[in-house]
Amino acid sequence: MNKESWGSRLGLVFAMAGNAVGLGNFLRFPVQAVQNGGGSFIIPYLVCFLLMGLPLLFIEWGLGRYGGQFGNHSTPFIFNSVSKKFIWKYVGIFGIFCNLTIAAYYCYIESWTLAYIFKSVSGAFAGKSSEEVAAHFGAYVTLSDSYMAVFFWLICLALNVYILSRGLSGGIEKVAKIGVPLLIIFGLILAFQGVTLKAGMKNAIYDGTVGLNFLWTPQFNSLWEPKVWLAAAGQVFFTLSVGMGSIQCYASFIKKKDDIVLNSLSAGWMNEFVEVVVGASIIIPISIGYLGIDKVVELTKSGGLGLGFKTLPYLFQNWGAVLAPIAGMLWFGLLFFAGITSSLAMGFPCMSFLQDEFNFTRNKAAMTFGAACLLLGAPVVFLGIYDILDEYDYWAGTVSLFVFSLLETILFVWVFGIDNAWATINQGADFKLPKFVKYILMYITPTLLIFVFVKNIPEIIDKIMHREIYHKIATTTDPATLEMLNNKLLFTNLSRLLLVAVFIGIGILVFVANKKRQKLSAI
Amino acid sequence: MNGSALFMMISSMSVITIITGYFMYKVVYTPPKPEPDSFEFNDDEKC
Numbered sequence: 054m055n056k057e058s059w060g061s062r063l064g065l066v067f068a069m070a071g072n073a074v075g076l077g078n079f080l081r082f083p084v085q086a087v088q089n090g091g092g093s094f095i096i097p098y099l100v101c102f103l104l105m106g107l108p109l110l111f112i113e114w115g116l117g118r119y120g121g122q123f124g125n126h127s128t129p130f131i132f133n134s135v136s137k138k139f140i141w142k143y144v145g146i147f148g149i150f151c152n153l154t155i156a157a158y159y160c161y162i163e164s165w166t167l168a169y170i171f172k173s174v175s176g177a178f179a180g181k182s183s184e185e186v187a188a189h190f191g192a193y194v195t196l197s198d199s200y201m202a203v204f205f206w207l208i209c210l211a212l213n214v215y216i217l218s219r220g221l222s223g224g225i226e227k228v229a230k231i232g233v234p235l236l237i238i239f240g241l242i243l244a245f246q247g248v249t250l251k252a253g254m255k256n257a258i259y260d261g262t263v264g265l266n267f268l269w270t271p272q273f274n275s276l277w278e279p280k281v282w283l284a285a286a287g288q289v290f291f292t293l294s295v296g297m298g299s300i301q302c303y304a305s306f307i308k309k310k311d312d313i314v315l316n317s318l319s320a321g322w323m324n325e326f327v328e329v330v331v332g333a334s335i336i337i338p339i340s341i342g343y344l345g346i347d348k349v350v351e352l353t354k355s356g357g358l359g360l361g362f363k364t365l366p367y368l369f370q371n372w373g374a375v376l377a378p379i380a381g382m383l384w385f386g387l388l389f390f391a392g393i394t395s396s397l398a399m400g401f402p403c404m405s406f407l408q409d410e411f412n413f414t415r416n417k418a419a420m421t422f423g424a425a426c427l428l429l430g431a432p433v434v435f436l437g438i439y440d441i442l443d444e445y446d447y448w449a450g451t452v453s454l455f456v457f458s459l460l461e462t463i464l465f466v467w468v469f470g471i472d473n474a475w476a477t478i479n480q481g482a483d484f485k486l487p488k489f490v491k492y493i494l495m496y497i498t499p500t501l502l503i504f505v506f507v508k509n510i511p512e513i514i515d516k517i518m519h520r521e522i523y524h525k526i527a528t529t530t531d532p533a534t535l536e537m538l539n540n541k542l543l544f545t546n547l548s549r550l551l552l553v554a555v556f557i558g559i560g561i562l563v564f565v566a567n568k569k570r571q572k573l574s575a576i
Numbered sequence: 577m578n579g580s581a582l583f584m585m586i587s588s589m590s591v592i593t594i595i596t597g598y599f600m601y602k603v604v605y606t607p608p609k610p611e612p613d614s615f616e617f618n619d620d621e622k623c
Binding site for chain 1: 577578580581582584585588589592593595596599600602603604606608609613615
């Protein structure tokens with residue numbers, strides 16, 4: 054019997070917000086805004102947050118709390134409490150699969166932030182050129198120079214396992230109560246530095262406000278482009294950590310008469326605060342202050358990760374021998390706290406499944422999760438040059454999330470019934486939702502999810518068919534590149550097989566657990 | 577900064593900050609439910 058519980062309401066909200074706030078708040082959102090209409094991006098972004106993000110939060114909190122009343126804390130059996138049709142508990146596999154697979158590569162990214170805190174403090178970037186700092190990151194993640202990345206990855210995994218073994222209130226909640234306020238404070242300090250940057254000061258070429266001006270100048274004509282709406286919906290979706298199974302698990306420890314409406318609204322809006330107010334004011338103003346608009350636009354084409362790990366550590370060196378290590382520590386520290394509060398939320402559903410269904414002790418469940426992450430993460434770490442991380446991220450961290458969200462919305466709103474769903478969400482609520490939200494839940498949220506998914510089908514087909522790799526193979530004459538591409542094709546296929554095997558493996562565990570339950574109920 | 581960028585930034589940030597602050601205020605100052613509730617911190621209080 055799982056005896057976990059939350060220590061306080063504020064702790065629960067911080068843990069949920071910490072689950073949502075991740076590296077994407079600081080690295081993905083500003084880049085998406087730059088690429089999709091600047092200041093006007095906030096309009097589709099907030100519309101999608103209100104029509105898709107918040108309703109999905111209500112659905113997941115509602116599903117979790119409802120399943121928790123029957124002692125179920127993992128999505129297969131939370132879904133089984135909502136509908137007894139056998140298919141739904143197998144749909145719930147996604148809630149364990151996504152968490153486990155995402156945690157496997159996310160812990161590795163998290164370990165980069167931990168390593169970069171130490172590198173920043175020890176002055177590893179002092180006196181290096183921008184090319185050297187960028188090359189350092191490339192060598193670090195592909196293990197070309199040393200196995201230091203493996204060392205930090207193992208430390209990170211051990212840290213996650215230790216905190217998870219301390220339980221919900223003794224581990225996760227304590228980390229969230231320290232980590233979330235700290236990351237906001239670190240972010241506000243860096244945002245202040247970025248925004249008040251003046252041309253000529255600390256070797257800056259432009260004012261920090263030039264970056265803000267570039268980021269926030271609205272291009273209203275972009276609002277008519279479907280790709281901008283698609284990007285906004287995608288950003289809202291990923292930033293809230295919906296469609297993973299972690300929110301349902303956290304919410305399953307809330308009792309019947311406690312409020313979930315206000316809690317979910319608080320956690321959701323806190324994530325928006327961190328993303329729009331803090332996240333948008335760091336990376337772009339500082340980068341443009343030193344590199345100018347054209348260079349930053351060029352750099353954002355390869356995503357925010359490069360800006361965060363290759364560019365900022367170099368730019369901080371302009372702040373002097375004292376401030377540079379502090380800035381590096383604050384930047385990677387906030388990324389670390391954003392990362393660990395999310396990875397813990399991924400571990401707990403996997404643990405809860407093992408504790409509920411196979412009577413694992415908390416320590417044993419935490420160690421099993423750590424071992425699974427180690428095995429699944431090994432290809433990501435040791436075959437980094439073949440982009441296995443991208444493959445995991447695409448199938449487990451992108452496509453699966455959309456599929457799972459759509460199916461859970463159908464289950465909760467249509468199968469369980471909107472009246473039951475509405476009653477579950479509003480049970481014990483201190484803050485009553487207006488009635489029109491009911492219609493958003495029923496029609497608009499599923500339609501938006503279908504729209505986003507359908508628009509992505511051509512890309513999914515291209516991925517399945519390896520069109521990008523085959524195109525490169527067809528246009529390459531260099532034998533070394535050709536060999537590299539053929540190896541990439543092989544390892545990409547193997548990693549997909551591994552993901553399918555993991556999904557089936559979890560399915561078998563759900564089947565066994567269900568049989569155990571049937572035997573027990575027969576007795 | 578130009579006027580439209582300043583307007584978009586200040587209005588967006590203000591709206592989000594105010595709403596976040598309002599909900600966090602409600603979370604902190606809403607009286608706890610009588611026992612049994614989901615939270616351990618007031619477990620000694622009996623209803």
